[in-house]
Amino acid sequence: MLAKITSKNQLTLPKSITAAVGPAEYFEVEARNGQIVLTPVRIQRADAVRAKLAELNLDEQDVADYLPYCITVCIPDPAPEVPACRDIFDLSFLQQAVAGRADALVTGDQELLSLSDSFVCPIVTAEQ
DSSP states (O other): OOOOBOTTSOBOOOHHHHHHHOOOSEEEEEEETTEEEEEEEOOOOHHHHHHHHHHTTOOHHHHHHHGGGOOOOOOOSSOOOOOOOSOGGGHHHHHHHHHTTOSOEEOOOHHHHTTGGGSSSOEEOTTO
């Protein structure tokens, strides 16, 4: 299927393509092996984060207590090589773990846990 870049460097994606990946307002864009790769990104709003914290029974004090153990990690360009994963949203967690030289990646996500044998640091559950 063809798409044309306009003189203003804009690209219109065919509806059948955008429908196949689901609703997305933003795309991560990268050049890979001479191809332009678009990956849909869903940006969470603050209210969605607050709802998730409430669902997990966490309050502002829990978050404040945790923050001293956190560091800011920037993913370099080019991003570090990580194992292939089916969930594109897991990619940044893997890249941040590599870039931040993490001792372990703690998750409840089964897709990430399945990569533990091929990753540079242990991928474990909180219970472990």
